[in-house]
Amino acid sequence: MGALLTCSNLGKRYGSTEAVRNLELHLEENTIYGLLGPNGAGKTTLLNMMTGGAFPDYGSIQISGATLKRGETPRGICYVREKNLFFGGAKVIEVLRLASAFHENWNWYYAQSLLKTFKLNPDQKIRQLSRGMESLVGNIIGLASRAPITVF
Numbered sequence: 001m002g003a004l005l006t007c008s009n010l011g012k013r014y015g016s017t018e019a020v021r022n023l024e025l026h027l028e029e030n031t032i033y034g035l036l037g038p039n040g041a042g043k044t045t046l047l048n049m050m051t052g053g054a055f056p057d058y059g060s061i062q063i064s065g066a067t068l069k070r071g072e073t074p075r076g077i078c079y080v081r082e083k084n085l086f087f088g089g090a091k092v093i094e095v096l097r098l099a100s101a102f103h104e105n106w107n108w109y110y111a112q113s114l115l116k117t118f119k120l121n122p123d124q125k126i127r128q129l130s131r132g133m134e135s136l137v138g139n140i141i142g143l144a145s146r147a148p149i150t151v152f
Helices: 043-050 092-100 108-117 131-144
Strands: 003-014 017-028 058-063 077-079 149-151
Touching: 003 043, 017 043, 043 149, 092 108, 092 131, 108 131, 131 149
Parallel strands: 077 149
Antiparallel strands: 003 017, 003 058
């Protein structure tokens, strides 16, 4: 089985702070990984580089064999951030529709099944949800995206 995502000699600096240094990482498909470390270890920086939110100062990232180029949005990745940036005035279903536009393998049947399972009203506005229910919307996006790489 080949690597789905590979980071080779990856590095990122913020001023004089080296957030990530000479990282080698190989993630295989159909595997669940956890990224653990103390504050300031570079976890968020790494996730941002893997998902196109930041670009390495050196090294390379390959996704399914294709090298991620500077300024390019990676295909096949769904990044569910810890702090969701949903529009508070939007309804749950509107947020799901928007998310579906970015994921070619989006599964509406699965998204609706998850809404029912968790008793989440698709017509409810995001700002009316508890923090836990808002987080659940992000999880539904991550699962229904059917992206080869989903980062929670």
